[in-house]
Amino acid sequence: MTTNIYEEEFKVEGGDFMNVGTASTTLKSSLEMVGIPSSITRRASIIAYEVEMNLVIHAGGGIIRSLVSTDKLMILAIDEGPGIPDIDLAMQEGYSTASDAIRELGFGAGMGLSNMKRNADVLKINSEMGKGTSVEAIIYFTENTEWRK
Amino acid sequence: MAGGIKVQEINCAGCANCIKSCPTEAMRVIDGCVSVINELCIDCGECMRNCPHKAIMMDEDEWDLISSQESVVAICDPTFYVQMGAYANQILIKQALASWNVTDISDYASLAFDIVAYSIARMLDHESPQNLPLITTYCPAVIRLIQINFPELVGRVVPVDSPFEIAVAIWREVTGRNDDITLLVPCPAKITLVRNPVGREDSNAQYAVSVRKLVRALLAGGPKISSEQLEVGLNNRWLQWSVTGGESAHISAFSQRPLKTISVSGLRNTMDLLKEMELGRLRGIDYIECRVCDLGCIGGVGNAESRFLSKSRLDHMDINWNISADEMEALHGWYEKGIYKLEKEITATRRNPLATDLNSAMSRLKELNRIYSELPHIDCGSCGRPSCKALAEDIIRGQGEMTDCIFKLRETISELSREIADLAEHTPHTLRGKRV
Known part of the structure; x- marks a missing residue:
């Protein structure tokens, strides 16, 4: 039997704060339609939202590709932005390189990557300065962490 | 659970104002009159506010x-x-x-x-x-x-x-x-x-x-x-x-x-x-x-x-x-005395997935996206659905067809008329070369 994979791709424009959240909303509705449990759907929308924010704030846009197979869900974000100089530092809560202008909009609190890590089972980040960044987040379906009973 | 509103069929013009105002996309126009998908209705009253024909009313007791x-x-x-x-x-x-x-x-x-x-x-x-x-x-x-x-x-x-x-x-x-x-x-x-x-x-x-x-x-x-x-x-x-x-x-x-x-x-x-x-x-x-x-x-x-x-x-x-x-x-x-306590736990209402198993649901979602990509994406409501996406979903669920979309219908008619014109060129051998 060939593995059935559902794929969805979303293009994100840099600096487009007006439409931020669309990728996550679209993904949420797709996952609901295929019957993914809401606890997983919620984690996936948080990850999608945070990668979308990063693409908008830091990377000048990029693409978000979501892949669903029978045992896991993968969210890939690929950009050709400036890259992350120190990934470990960027993972720390509260660390942000966002400009004051962006912080004034209420974004750039430095919670993005740590939020992703909290909600993903596996999070891989590859970044090359001047070339771009790719983020790969995986959620396995076997695990069933309930957010609150 | 739509207990609070009712549709006065005689007043319903079959327009798309209410279906587009519904936050849970619980309304459809079917056969010229609006109908409510009960499981999705939250009784917010938005449809009443947006009905220019006063066809939706509160279903109150006398x-x-x-x-x-x-x-x-x-x-x-x-x-x-x-x-x-x-x-x-x-x-x-x-x-x-x-x-x-x-x-x-x-x-x-x-x-x-x-x-x-x-x-x-x-x-x-x-x-x-x-x-x-x-x-x-x-x-x-x-x-x-x-x-x-x-x-x-x-x-x-x-x-x-x-x-x-x-x-x-x-x-x-x-x-x-x-x-x-x-x-x-x-x-x-x-x-x-x-x-x-x-x-x-x-x-x-x-x-x-x-x-x-x-x-x-x-x-x-x-x-x-x-x-x-x-x-x-x-x-x-x-x-x-x-x-x-x-x-x-x-x-x-x-x-x-x-x-x-x-x-x-x-x-x-x-x-x-x-x-x-x-x-x-x-x-x-x-x-x-x-x-x-x-x-x-x-x-x-x-x-x-x-x-x-x-x-x-x-x-x-x-x-x-x-x-x-x-x-x-x-x-x-x-x-x-605990008089404030709820009797029952409040639980989520699950929307029906496209299929019961993940594999076929994914195939149907792909099909849904393909259908959606062919629709005009202007969410006009003429098909009786609140959005092109909702029509695509209805089609996948067997509750609608592509030609419910007036734009697709026009396309189909235009293709058909071209075919008819083509066919008209084909005269039977017995008639060819003769004046008909």
Whole structure:
């Protein structure tokens, strides 16, 4: 039997704060339609939202590709932005390189990557300065962490 | 669960105004008339607001029938008391209703609202910060919206019963009476509270009649109004629940610490706030008060008065937020009895997936996306669905066809006519070369 994979791709424009959240909303509705449990759907929308924010704030846009197979869900974000100089530092809560202008909009609190890590089972980040960044987040379906009973 | 609205088929023009206003996409135009998908309806009343033909109405009980009984016991929504300039306080309204043999049990309601506010304040005091904010259960439409659109938030809905249910329970216990109760409601959602409540098997009330109905009857010159200024003195904290922020203020009055609350009204604000909460962006907030109607319950479709005037009356009310020792003692007794607790847990309403197993659901979702990509994406509503996406989903679920889209229909006709023209060129051999 060939593995059935559902794929969805979303293009994100840099600096487009007006439409931020669309990728996550679209993904949420797709996952609901295929019957993914809401606890997983919620984690996936948080990850999608945070990668979308990063693409908008830091990377000048990029693409978000979501892949669903029978045992896991993968969210890939690929950009050709400036890259992350120190990934470990960027993972720390509260660390942000966002400009004051962006912080004034209420974004750039430095919670993005740590939020992703909290909600993903596996999070891989590859970044090359001047070339771009790719983020790969995986959620396995076997695990069933309930957010609150 | 669409208990609060009904469609007057004769008035329905089959236009697309209501289906496009529905927050859960619960409406379709089928065979020239709108129909409601009951499982998805939250009774918010948006469709009523947006129907230019007055084809959608509140499905209330017949007041004329109810009031023809010897005596009627009614519990009124707080909005009822701010609808009429002529009846400026609760006592006047009580007198007016009494002259119709209607017993208004609002004293119990004001106690019940105190109990609810107190119970919520206690829960907020004891809840650990990572489980905050909690969400109000006052607006039945908000509960249903969460059940349908924000399933992951049902655990945050504060498990406290509706103050109306509590008030009736206390009244029954104190008076030992068992009369049918009529709830005066400002919106379709509170009709559903009576007919199909969430969090309990049955409602303590039996009938639901709109606030508008009784206000009109009162103003039509039924009973005599005494013009003398009466000393108010009654607890009017609970009336503030009918405007945005009133519930939070009431809970804060009982809280041991300063609460961080967010109060919003209107469907769009409510949806935006819940979305932010679902994304985990509301850390540090204790309580969320939301109402689907603009300005709160005074903006409900079943009121008679302008919501702006109602708000102005509420804003200029003298409210005593200090709870007296006597009041505290009375409510604490009921609190200890656990009267505020919901009977049943509130659970999420799952939308039907496209197929029962993940594999075929994924294949059908791919097919859905393919169909969607062929549609014009202008969400015109002419197909009777609120959006092109909804049509694509209906097609996949076997409840529609591609040619329901007028643009696709035109394309198909144009292709067909080209084919017909082509076919017309093909004359049978016996006729070829001859004049036909």
